[in-house]
Amino acid sequence: MNALIGTNGCRPQEHAVEILYATGFRLHAQERYRDAAQVFHVMLQAAPADERGWLALADCHEKLGQRSVALELFSVGTVAAEPAPRCMLSRFRLLYDLDRTQEADEAYNAALELAAAAADDDLTNLIQNERWVRP
Amino acid sequence: MSTVAVTGPSPVSSPHMDSAQRSSRAEPSQPNLLLAPNDNIDPDEALAGFLVLEAMSHGVGLEAAIKDVNLLRQQKQAEWDKQKAALMQAMKAKEHSSFWGKLGKICGNVGKIAAVVASVAVAVGTGGAGAPLVLAVAGVCLSTAALAQGEFHILQKLGVSDKLAGYIEIGTAVASVACSFGAAAFKGTEAVSAFQKIMSTGGKVVAIGGAVATGAAGVAVIEKGMADGAAEDWNANAERAKLDESHFEQLLIWVLDELANNEKEHRKTVNGFKDAIETRNATLAIASGAA
Numbered sequence: 001m002n003a004l005i006g007t008n009g010c011r012p013q014e015h016a017v018e019i020l021y022a023t024g025f026r027l028h029a030q031e032r033y034r035d036a037a038q039v040f041h042v043m044l045q046a047a048p049a050d051e052r053g054w055l056a057l058a059d060c061h062e063k064l065g066q067r068s069v070a071l072e073l074f075s076v077g078t079v080a081a082e083p084a085p086r087c088m089l090s091r092f093r094l095l096y097d098l099d100r101t102q103e104a105d106e107a108y109n110a111a112l113e114l115a116a117a118a119a120d121d122d123l124t125n126l127i128q129n130e131r132w133v134r135p
Numbered sequence: 136m137s138t139v140a141v142t143g144p145s146p147v148s149s150p151h152m153d154s155a156q157r158s159s160r161a162e163p164s165q166p167n168l169l170l171a172p173n174d175n176i177d178p179d180e181a182l183a184g185f186l187v188l189e190a191m192s193h194g195v196g197l198e199a200a201i202k203d204v205n206l207l208r209q210q211k212q213a214e215w216d217k218q219k220a221a222l223m224q225a226m227k228a229k230e231h232s233s234f235w236g237k238l239g240k241i242c243g244n245v246g247k248i249a250a251v252v253a254s255v256a257v258a259v260g261t262g263g264a265g266a267p268l269v270l271a272v273a274g275v276c277l278s279t280a281a282l283a284q285g286e287f288h289i290l291q292k293l294g295v296s297d298k299l300a301g302y303i304e305i306g307t308a309v310a311s312v313a314c315s316f317g318a319a320a321f322k323g324t325e326a327v328s329a330f331q332k333i334m335s336t337g338g339k340v341v342a343i344g345g346a347v348a349t350g351a352a353g354v355a356v357i358e359k360g361m362a363d364g365a366a367e368d369w370n371a372n373a374e375r376a377k378l379d380e381s382h383f384e385q386l387l388i389w390v391l392d393e394l395a396n397n398e399k400e401h402r403k404t405v406n407g408f409k410d411a412i413e414t415r416n417a418t419l420a421i422a423s424g425a426a
Binding site: 018021022025028034037041044045048052054055056057059061064065066067068069072073076077080086089090126129 | 166168169170171172173271274275277278279281282285286
């Protein structure tokens with residue numbers, strides 16, 4: 001099998017990761033969270049520094065009602081895929097909802113710093129708006 | 136819940152959605168943080184995913200993807216083994232330390248140190264470069280166990296309960312150390328402080344500060360030291376600290392145990408993909424009358 005088929009100019013391994021992510025994303029969209037999680041497992045072992053995989057895997061657990069596991073995975077994502085402002089923002093949301101306000105505040109500030117460092121204005125705005133929802 | 140439901144990949148030109156797209160796709164109060172897949176992936180090709188047997192496309196892409204991922208994993212195995220050997224050596228050198236000595240014995244039994252402890256040791260020994268791979272394995276182990284056994288069961292097994300004030304995120308502990316190399320969410324001094332808080336017990340502390348300062352020496356420079364706080368402080372905090380250490384230790388032990396099964400589980404998952412692809416191909420062949 002030619003590994004270059006359908007790569008559209010990407011390196012094969014990058015393309016593989018993209019296909020896995022797209023597949024997992026589809027399954028997630030179909031609310032097949034367990035199936036999606038398995039796809040993200042494989043994706044993350046190939047691309048542990050890809051923030052999207054951690055976000056998506058953690059979200060699968062959250063959708064399944066496993067909030068503590070989701071929190072662990074968001075946290076691991078902040079390290080493995082650093083800088084990972086979205087994982088940090090997700091941590092903030094969960095910690096806030098769990099009434100762990102001091103940790104939530106730390107996560108919020110860290111998310112804001114990471115977004116600012118990445119010069120991502122959209123994300124910075126999104127994070128700032130979080131305070132309207134979770135003051 | 137921290138994100139809203141997604142409706143599938145959007146036809147965006149970049150995986151990073153712009154603000155207008157975001158606002159049109161998500162509730163204003165809870166914007167979805169999941170990023171859409173890269174648009175150079177044909178949606179039909181992605182949909183061909185193994186477990187989705189709707190047979191929308193040829194599935195060539197996914198089959199190749201699995202091969203590529205396995206190849207990458209093989210390449211990383213060498214890197215992994217190197218880290219494992221270095222870690223084993225470092226741990227051997229620190230057998231006199233009760234905590235690290237204990238971990239060393241566990242690692243010796245399980246064999247797959249790497250994981251280890253991960254985080255801590257690898258991050259210190261390699262300046263954080265090896266951490267993502269180790270973390271991926273640890274994270275996947277946690278996720279797999281939670282899917283199989285349920286969250287409550289796995290947390291109970293780890294001696295952790297979200298009702299306990301002493302609940303510790305392993306990721307945070309890892310972050311404390313990995314990020315002390317400067318690149319991240321926690322500032323160096325905070326990282327040291329956070330790690331000390333976790334490891335403090337009975338007025339003693341694993342003084343990671345020295346290791347951070349001389350990172351090249353790796354785990355071997357992690358030494359026991361005296362707590363920074365006054366004696367009355369550790370008396371007041373001893374019980375809490377002991378609880379923290381106990382939980383953290385249980386998490387690490389569990390990660391080590393799970394690592395032994397990781398390779399097997401990975402193969403099982405990949406074989407599952409292959410089976411699904413073959414089943415779909417056979418179905419397509421039959422449907423097209425070729426079989």
